[in-house]
Amino acid sequence: MSESNSPGLFGDEPDGGYVVLARKYRPKTFADLIGQEAMVRTIANSFALGRIPHATMLTGVRGVGKTTTARLLARALNYKSGAINGPSVELDPMGENCQAIMESRHPDVFEMDAASRTGINDIREILDSVRYAPVMARYKVYIIDEVHMLSTQAFNGLLKTLEEPPPHVKFIFATTEIRKVPVTVLSRCQRFDLKRIDSERLAEHLASICAKEGVxxxxxxxxxxxxxxxxxxxDGLSLLDQALVQKPGASVSAADVRDMLGLADRGRVLDVFEAIAKGDAKAAITDVRNQYDSGADPTLILRDLLDVGHEAARAQALGADARIIGGADWVERVRGLAEQLSPAQLSRLWQMLLKALEEAGKAPDPIAAVEMAMVRLCAAQSLPPPEEAARLLRDGASWTAGVSPAGSAPSAQKSPTVNAAPAQPVANKTAGETPAVQAQPPAHTVDSPFQTFEDVTKAVAEERDIELELALERLKVTRFSPAGEVVYIAHPDQPRDLVRQLKAFLEERTPFEWTIRSTTESTAPIESLADRRKREEARALEELKRQPFVAEALKHFPGAEIAKVTQPVEDGGGDVAPFPQRDAPAPSPARKKEADR
Incomplete structure (x- = not known):
């Protein structure tokens, strides 16, 4: 491997000692920055138009080039060469101030690490020096790295100067935790979000560095x-540095990198995913255990399975336009999964794998958690997709593995299908006997805790969700199916998120998906539960007024009104205060609130 002989450049060893790749190939011009074209274009346009901000905020994950960009920006602001005397993003050839800025020894460019200098006294040093003009360069540039680490007092001390700095001063901030920076500081800066580098683009960059290194x-x-x-x-260059010492003088293979990173073989991971798709728990667990015994990290196996599921879903959604990175065999097998599984199945596998990844991180034995996840994933393949389950429950059909539903088109996916109940009665045709009819079970036999909409309202009342209960009692429902359907007449006063709340409540308590929709048409007058209750209360009140004793009392007390009708305790005996019946629940908080209105 070649050695860097450039003296002192970005901290390179002047004696020709080995310099890690991350330092040796640190970008020296804006052209060397990869994946940040939008930011470079904005900076170039601001220079051309003379609209240069006095403060710049650079944010992004570690290793995307925040500190490097800050140094490049300091060079660009103070660039001066034989042909150019002004701010410029064209930094080739090197300007008069470039070398000193790159080596962090220029008197007008100050670099401060806020992680180690967090206090107000450190900021005072900057504020005291701001008033003086630059010694050599065009601008005084203050670079503060990890600015989110500054204390509250330090931020407050910086605010006034940051808002109205002298014309010869520029601030450049860098941070990985933009949410920890006060909004009062952010509002005074021009912000640039440095993007993560695309994996394919980064792989090309690493390949170019390997070519330069001759490895x-x-x-x-x-x-x-x-x-x-x-x-x-x-991080990519650091990992490449580590990979290059795996086989000195020989080509580094994918297997070497997998061993180094503790990754599972991609082909073997694909074998596991295909076993899951077939519902073969034995094969899936065996493959996972073999990979674990070979040194693969259990959580990384789940991550790789998530990658396979994501690629299959993209291939399914994008079709021929989906770009899948890998060999011909890999691409063919991923597209085969996309054809074999339905979108609902891929989505369900993704959610279950995410849950398994969370469990593996918490489990005392991660491989045990992964094996249990394989059992669940394979068992889920014998279940119908969610939308098919809702239809089956609504139609009273049964689910049988490997049999196509009667009268339905064959499914393209290789998964269990349905066996529907007969639509027509089946008669016993023996002569002289009365036909025995076996009818299709009615819809109300669906195993659901909600057979009527009133059951739903009662369950909401038991949960003491007052707002939702009030909304449901006022709702005029035109159709309710315990198999998963609610149709109601839309009303302008109903809560905006009523459908979301009701759907979440029902699906938490039933094993199928609910369809909730509004309509503006009704063949007959529809009353809500609240309307019906008021009508029944009014009828009970009128019946009470016709009682001789009550009529006589009202006659002797002109202007008196009956405030409330309650049922007496049937087995109380004697003169007792009226209480609600034992089999009738006490009024819910929502009904009390409605009554108060």
């Missing part, structure tokens, strides 16, 4: 490193 690394190995870097160029 051989397989394309698949570079792809694994780029994926593990998670969009960070510095």
């Amino acid at each position: 051989k690394v397989d394309t698949d190995a570079l792809a694994l490193i780029a994926r593990a870097a998670e969009g960070s160029a510095r």
Whole structure:
């Protein structure tokens, strides 16, 4: 591997000692920055138009180039060469101030690490020096790295100067935790969000560095490193440095990188996913255990399964336009999964894998959690998709593995199908006997805790969700099916999120998806539960007024009104105060609130 001989550049060792790749190939011009074209274009336009902000905020994940961009921006603001004397993003050839700024020794460019200098006294040093003009450069530039680490007092001390700095001063801030920076500071800065570098773009960058270093690394190995870097160029170069020492003088393969990172073989992960798709728990658990015994991290196996599910879903949604990175066999198998599984099944697998990843992180034995996840995932493949389950419950059909539903088109996916109940009665045709009819079970036999809409309202009342209960009691329902359907007449006064609240409440208590929709038409007058209750109360009141004793009392007390009608205790005996009946629940808080109105 070649050595860097440039003296002192970005901290390179002047004696020719080895310099890690992350330092050796640190960008020296804006053209070297990868994946940040939008930011560079904005900076170039601001220079051309003379609209240069006095404060800039750079944010992004670790290793995307925040500190490097800050130094490049300081060079650009103070760029001066034989042909150019003004701010410029074209930093080639090196300007008069460039070398000193790159080596962090220029008297007009101050770098401060807020992680180690967080107090108000550190900021006072900056505020005291701001009033003086630059010594050599065009601007005084203050670079504060990890600015979110400053104390509250330090931020407050900086605010006034940050709002109205002298014309010769520029501030450049960098942070990985933009949410921890006070909004009063953010509002005074021009913000740039540095993007994560795309894995494919990062792999190409690593390949170009390997060519410059004269080393051989397989394309698949570079792809694994780029994926593990998670969009960070510095992390990618550090991992490449580590990979290059795995086989000195020989080509580094994907298997070497997998061993180094503790990753599972992608082909074996695909075997596991295919076993899950077939519902073969034995094969899935065996493959997972074999990978674990070979050194694969259990949580990384789940992450790789998530990647496979994501690629299959993209291939399914985008079709031929989906770009799948990998060999021909890999692409063919992923597209095969996309054809085999339905969108609902892929979505369900994704959600279950996410849950399994969370459980594996908390479990005392992660591999046990992964194996239990395989059992659940394979068992889920024998269940119908959610939308099919709702239809089956509504139609009273049964679910049988491997049998197509009567009268339905064959499914393209290789998953269990339905066996519907007969639509017509089946008669016993023996001569001289009365036909015995076996009818299709009615819809009300669906195993649901809600057979009527009033059951739903009672359940909401038991949960003491007063606002939802009030909304449901005023709702005029035109159709209710315990199999998962509610149709109601829309009203302008109903809560905006009524459908979301009701759907979430029902689906938490039933094993199927609910369809809730509004309509503006009704063949007959519809009354809400509140309307019906008021009508029954009014009828009971009129019946009470016709009682001789009550009529006589009202006659002797002109202007008196009956405030409330309650039922007496049937087995109380003697003169007792009226209480609600034992089999009738006490009025819910929502009904009391409605009555008060």
